[in-house]
Amino acid sequence: MQSSAQNQLAFPFPPLPPLPPFPGFPVLGPTLLAVAPAQGGAGEIIFLVGFNLNSPTSVTVGGVPATGVTSIIPGFLLTAVVPAGVTPGLAPVVVVTPSGSSNPFPFVYTTITPLPPVAAAILPASGPAAGGTPFTILGTNLTGASVTIGGNPATGVVVNGSGTVLTGISPAGTAGNQPVVVTGPGGTTSVPGGFTYTAPVAPVAASITPATGSTAGGTTFVISGSNLTGASVTVGGNAATVLFVHPSGTTLIGITPAGVAGNAAVVVTTPGGSATVPGGYTYV
Template identity: 60%
Template sequence: MSAVVQQAAIAQPTDSWPGGDWGGGGGGSRYPRLFNVTPSQGPTTGGNTVQLNGANLQGATLVTFGGTPATIVSIDPYGNSITVLAPAHAAGAVQVVVTTPWGTTNPVYYTYVVVPPPGPTVTALVPNTGPTTGGTAFAITGTGLTGATVTFNGVPATGVSVNAAGTLLTGITPPGTAGNVPVVVTTPAGSATVPGGFTYTAPPPVATSITPPSGSATGGTAFVISGSSLTGASVTFNGVAATGVSVNAAGTSLVGFTPAGVVGNVPVVVTTPTGSTSVPGGYTYTAPPPPVATSITPATGSTAGGTAFVISGSSLTGASVTFNGVPATGVSVNAAGTSLVGFTPAGAAGNVPVSVTTPGGSTLVPGGYTYV
């Protein structure tokens, strides 16, 4: 039903418009009337701009929507329209009436509707990176965040809280796999994806102990470092790389062999793609044990030299050998340091001392060697 038809259908008091639109005798002011409202509906929250179209509206002092006063913004000086801010009201159709110094208009109808809240918007996530272990405190800024939940690659964040204005959301990241993942904010009104997502990074390495904590300065000591996030690690002892480094699948245990070093305590550093850490207490290089020689075979040989010999004992690693002060040639030691081979130098006939020297000291072979 149009506003004009509505108006015609409403009985007016006998004194509403005496003499038509003019007061009695034709000399009075026009009586006001309404034709329509634009728009004809709006949110129950009110606050939206509405234009009332009609005649003789100048001087209006009151506009009501269902009996609730609206805020008058402006009045057309010719009395053809009034602009107001609609008041809040329950859902449904209500009468709109204008009061002027010359009377009250006929009512026209305005419908209040429930407008669903807008979906969330997100503008930033701080920080946008954190460890795969989760537990990173984060904040998301935006609008319409009230009642929100947050997921990181589909996994819910914990401790989510939103301020009263719905513009700031805080929480704690769940664990995730290394790499960039989508972050989605969901409210009763909809969902929004955080620009750029969140990047999970592998945590830096943690080293808790090294076993054994000491070993020979000659190096080659097998060691084990315990900790976490050790995957991809390399190890240095006083800046010198260890050899044979290997890490278990869980990244909790690392093995290798010490490089040679100087006697004393040195720092041990574990480095992965995500950082470095020092092993508590470092590593102590000790003086290598002195060599022990128990026998030489054969115990005699030609004065011309070139006789192959074997010296048995222990701690022979890194050894050199002299016969009466003259170095033997082709000296080689087995991995266990228990057997040494080489060739005798030339020498004068008779028994001569045979000396074995390593980084740990020197020793004489019992019985020496006899040139014949």
């Protein structure tokens, strides 16, 4: 913005010397005639109009040094960037040159209070207590926000450019409904309805196919049932190799370990508990 202002206003005027002294009159120091705009906050560019503004060594706003001081029309027009840390309210602008300090010109320093976040909904509104559920919060003023669910911080929080959509991943939590709290620069709000953690459901193992195989192991098997997601399997107490579990949690494919001839128990274990396959598996 500053360079743009310079490009628009940087006329090819040669530097002008300070006004010459007149007999019987002292040398005039820098004088400010106008500051535009008349109010603003940190980071805004202001235009300073006056005379004898040659070679400015500093510009202060409310006593705080401004940055980016630039001569647009030497001696008559300067620009500067309003600094941070100025006390809100009347903050006079002063230009200092080798000839001295200018008159303080009135300027009002303002601050912008961030708007509080508004969280209208979370989708989905439930997920496993183990966490890891991707979620989306819809609302406004979500820029810069963080999220907790049941007091635990969500991870991977990203907010779109307009501050209306926030995405993240749920942390692990306790089964049941938990508050979802969104905290931004302007305050804190809660998502209506919260987020419900579901308790792990125990697996159901209905059958194994084939139900027999070599004691050397290496037999590919299929276990049918439900709630098999995240399962491990042992055959006769030895860990089988799980190759695949269908996203629906109804089918598990694995490879048998080596075992002792005879019938062996097949146990399926998930975060929700354990289940034994009826009839087991027979090594031959």
